[in-house]
Amino acid sequence: MESKRLQEIVADHGKDPAQLLAILQDIQQEENYLPKETLKELARELGVPLARIYSLATFFSSFSLEPRGKHICTVCLGTACHVRGAPRLVDQVERDFAIKAGETTADRQLTLETVNCVGACALGPLVILDGEYHGNMNTAKLGRVLGSLKKE
Amino acid sequence: MAKAFANSADLKAYRQQLLKTRRTETKTISICAGTGCCASGALKLVDGFHRAVRERGLEREVTVRQTGCHGFCERGPLVVLHPELTLYQRVKGADIAEIIERTIQGGEVVERLLYQDAAGHRFVREDELPFYKNQMRLILAQNGHIDPTSIDDYLAVGGYQALAKVLGKSKPEKVCETIRKSGLRGRGGGGFPAGVKWESCRAAPCPDGVRYIICNADEGDPGAFMDRSIMEGNPHSVIEGMIIGAWAIGFPGRPQGYVYIRNEYPLAVERLGIALEQARRLGLLGKNILGSGLDFDIKINKGGGAFVCGESTALMASIEGFVGEPRAKHIHTVESGLWDKPTNLNNVETWANVPLIIDKGVKWYTGIGTGDVSRDPWGGSKGTKIFALVGKVQNTGLVEVPMGTSLRRIIYDIGGGIPGGKKFKAVQTGGPSGGCLPADKLDLPVDFDALTAAGSMMGSGGMIVMDESTCMVDVARYFTHFLADESCGKCVSCREGLRQLGRILDRICAGEGRPGDLELLESLGRTIRSASLCALGQTATNPLDSTLRYFREEYREHVEDKKCRAGVCRALISFRILADKCTGCMICAKKCPEQAISGEKKKPHVIDQSKCIRCGICRDVCKFDAVVVE
Ligand SMILES: Cc1cc2nc3c(=O)[nH]c(=O)nc-3n(C[C@H](O)[C@H](O)[C@H](O)COP(=O)(O)O)c2cc1C
Ligand code: FES
Ligand code: FES
Numbered sequence: 001m002e003s004k005r006l007q008e009i010v011a012d013h014g015k016d017p018a019q020l021l022a023i024l025q026d027i028q029q030e031e032n033y034l035p036k037e038t039l040k041e042l043a044r045e046l047g048v049p050l051a052r053i054y055s056l057a058t059f060f061s062s063f064s065l066e067p068r069g070k071h072i073c074t075v076c077l078g079t080a081c082h083v084r085g086a087p088r089l090v091d092q093v094e095r096d097f098a099i100k101a102g103e104t105t106a107d108r109q110l111t112l113e114t115v116n117c118v119g120a121c122a123l124g125p126l127v128i129l130d131g132e133y134h135g136n137m138n139t140a141k142l143g144r145v146l147g148s149l150k151k152e
Numbered sequence: 153m154a155k156a157f158a159n160s161a162d163l164k165a166y167r168q169q170l171l172k173t174r175r176t177e178t179k180t181i182s183i184c185a186g187t188g189c190c191a192s193g194a195l196k197l198v199d200g201f202h203r204a205v206r207e208r209g210l211e212r213e214v215t216v217r218q219t220g221c222h223g224f225c226e227r228g229p230l231v232v233l234h235p236e237l238t239l240y241q242r243v244k245g246a247d248i249a250e251i252i253e254r255t256i257q258g259g260e261v262v263e264r265l266l267y268q269d270a271a272g273h274r275f276v277r278e279d280e281l282p283f284y285k286n287q288m289r290l291i292l293a294q295n296g297h298i299d300p301t302s303i304d305d306y307l308a309v310g311g312y313q314a315l316a317k318v319l320g321k322s323k324p325e326k327v328c329e330t331i332r333k334s335g336l337r338g339r340g341g342g343g344f345p346a347g348v349k350w351e352s353c354r355a356a357p358c359p360d361g362v363r364y365i366i367c368n369a370d371e372g373d374p375g376a377f378m379d380r381s382i383m384e385g386n387p388h389s390v391i392e393g394m395i396i397g398a399w400a401i402g403f404p405g406r407p408q409g410y411v412y413i414r415n416e417y418p419l420a421v422e423r424l425g426i427a428l429e430q431a432r433r434l435g436l437l438g439k440n441i442l443g444s445g446l447d448f449d450i451k452i453n454k455g456g457g458a459f460v461c462g463e464s465t466a467l468m469a470s471i472e473g474f475v476g477e478p479r480a481k482h483i484h485t486v487e488s489g490l491w492d493k494p495t496n497l498n499n500v501e502t503w504a505n506v507p508l509i510i511d512k513g514v515k516w517y518t519g520i521g522t523g524d525v526s527r528d529p530w531g532g533s534k535g536t537k538i539f540a541l542v543g544k545v546q547n548t549g550l551v552e553v554p555m556g557t558s559l560r561r562i563i564y565d566i567g568g569g570i571p572g573g574k575k576f577k578a579v580q581t582g583g584p585s586g587g588c589l590p591a592d593k594l595d596l597p598v599d600f601d602a603l604t605a606a607g608s609m610m611g612s613g614g615m616i617v618m619d620e621s622t623c624m625v626d627v628a629r630y631f632t633h634f635l636a637d638e639s640c641g642k643c644v645s646c647r648e649g650l651r652q653l654g655r656i657l658d659r660i661c662a663g664e665g666r667p668g669d670l671e672l673l674e675s676l677g678r679t680i681r682s683a684s685l686c687a688l689g690q691t692a693t694n695p696l697d698s699t700l701r702y703f704r705e706e707y708r709e710h711v712e713d714k715k716c717r718a719g720v721c722r723a724l725i726s727f728r729i730l731a732d733k734c735t736g737c738m739i740c741a742k743k744c745p746e747q748a749i750s751g752e753k754k755k756p757h758v759i760d761q762s763k764c765i766r767c768g769i770c771r772d773v774c775k776f777d778a779v780v781v782e
Contacts, residue, residue, distance in 0.1 A: 016473075021454070022454065059458060061458065063456065079584075080374070080614075115416060116372075123188055133187075134191075135192060
């Protein structure tokens with residue numbers, strides 16, 4: 001992230017260390033992940049130890065310290081989705097794309113993530129591909145949804 | 153929209169004005185635009201209906217309104233036609249023209265879009281559906297009627313009336329007392345009497361008068377979505393509750409508000425943000441609200457996806473910009489919470505109850521629910537509770553019932569029972585801190601105290617129904633891993649203990665259970681419960697304990713017989729193709745990732761067990777139910 005943009009984000013939050021979480025969310029929103037150099041610069045901007053920023057970035061599951069893929073496939077592993085077979089969906093993506101949950105394919109096409117409930121439990125199991133919700137999933141349907149990515 | 157209200161008379165006049173102009177509207181098409189229905193394509197419908205109404209020149213007679221979640225998300229997108237209350241479910245873009253022409257203009261019903269129950273009965277009116285008919289919707293009452301992005305809609309149905317009733321008119325102490333006497337208990341899990349909390353926070357010494365009023369919208373229970381639905385469908389009810397709280401707890405000081413909301417709920421964040429902005433413009437937030445002298449505003453803080461941040465002290469640490477680690481509670485947060493100031497934290501649903509209580513009174517409110525709270529706010533459970541009824545049940549969705557309703561009524565009368573002719577096995581309440589209750593507990597009245605006595609808890613209202621194809625050992629394993637992942641790591645007992653529990657359960661599910669494992673689980677569980685600082689660790693073994701208590705035989709089968717009767721634990725099951733059902737369509741053989749299935753076209757296929765990884769894809773793709781688990 002360019003220094004100028006980072007300073008703008010920091011200024012938007014009143015240069016307030018209490019707003020760290022919100023600042024990190026904004027950075028991830030734009031960069032798709034939290035770049036190391038940006039975090040170092042942020043520590044200097046705010047005058048807080050880098051360790052404190054890292055502790056937040058590693059504590060909250062919505063942050064990624066690695067660049068993520070062009071496409072993001074999020075499988076819900078909340079209870080409602082779990083009892084309706086969500087773990088098998090994770091297995092399927094892991095197998096088909098040779099990555100583990102939280103990882104990105106070598107060609108940076110796809111990142112597989114999991115989430116603990118997005119509040120659409122009545123439609124479980126739920127898979128979100130690039131922000132689009134797909135409800136009542138099973139392995140056959142997921143295969144179709146992801147099929148288009150494999151060909152790309 | 154009007155200019156800011158200087159006092160409650162302004163608000164009243166504006167409302168009357170609104171009602172006058174609104175009476176001319178004849179028909180309304182309400183389209184649910186909650187997270188669930190949006191996932192099923194509701195936004196396209198909203199556009200489509202607007203266009204169709206415009207094209208036919210019906211704008212003057214028909215209003216198209218997008219609303220928040222109606223609670224019956226599984227059947228979405230839902231469309232309700234007012235005033236007849238005709239409910240159409242699973243509506244698609246292609247149905248729009250027909251709905252307008254046949255129903256709106258022709259007054260007929262489009263049969264195929266009606267809800268149909270398992271026995272084949274069709275229902276026309278929303279309020280005739282067993283799912284809705286057997287509920288008592290107070291908190292969710294307006295969800296299907298108002299546009300959550302319109303403060304006018306909320307005002308028109310009587311919104312902010314409770315606020316006008318107390319602000320500058322009732323003494324703050326009196327308002328605290330009303331809430332205490334109503335018996336309102338926290339809906340976020342603990343069931344602590346809200347009025348008692350308010351009074352303690354008000355009484356706490358506070359030289360500069362800054363008290364924090366916080367709404368816990370972290371909704372961490374995976375499988376629960378009532379808080380999301382309230383914020384998406386009726387955000388002003390939460391805001392109104394919080395302003396009343398600010399008056400009761402913080403006036404004449406300088407109270408400040410926060411909503412801590414989870415990042416996974418983008419739509420709720422958006423709707424709440426819009427609602428706050430509108431409330432500010434009308435002078436319902438800001439300086440000298442309704443001329444009462446109260447200054448109060450609310451900020452939104454987004455969480456980062458950590459379950460433990462729903463815990464009160466962890467939540468406050470997170471708002472301060474630190475990681476969400478709970479602290480010991482010997483210092484109460486009502487005295488020293490956020491930035492060491494007296495802080496009052498309540499859950500979304502708790503706040504949404506407040507305007508209702510003020511509006512309708514203690515007598516009315518205490519008439520709903522169980523027990524007697526006239527002397528002791530702990531003496532019963534009053535009002536309604538919203539449950540997220542999900543899992544293996546016909547009608548999944550949000551169910552609001554009076555406290556004390558039996559599990560059976562919720563699961564069978566409202567939920568329609570278990571689908572596919574399967575047998576009920578258990579119901580899980582209370583989220584990761586709760587427990588699983590078996591069939592003989594179905595007549596239990598659901599309130600704070602009865603559920604706790606049975607080894608589960610109310611929690612925030614997740615209710616997950618499980619049938620014979622759910623493995624109880626796997627459920628315990630699921631929650632244990634969930635909590636091990638979500639443990640903040642501060643206490644060794646919780647961080648390491650849960651990990652070990654998880655490993656033992658993994659072993660058992662992998663067919664490597666050993667004699668003595670169950671006792672080991674129990675003794676380790678005791679240590680975790682007694683040596684952990686916050687309620688995450690202290691209640692972490694509830695799912696395990698309750699399944700061990702009620703479903704011990706299933707554990708024994710896993711350990712001794714190496715069997716999973718539910719057909720879930722992969723190491724203990726195998727898939728087989730029934731020769732008499734298999735038509736030889738070859739689809740399973742094509743889809744099998746391991747090429748473990750062979751057979752000729754139009755002839756029964758077989759699975760090579762040495763190659764099979766038990767992924768279950770063959771069973772999913774088979775159109776003839778020829779693949780079975782054993
Ligand atoms: C691990 C843990 C997670 C919690 N998560 C939530 C939550 O997501 N939402 C919530 O309202 N309360 C949650 N609570 C309960 C809160 O600590 C607190 O009791 C509650 O928000 C108080 O509001 P109430 O009295 O209105 O229920 C959680 C508690 C624990 C121990
Ligand atoms: S459990 Fe998956 S959306 Fe709630
Ligand atoms: S989102 Fe439409 S009914 Fe819940």
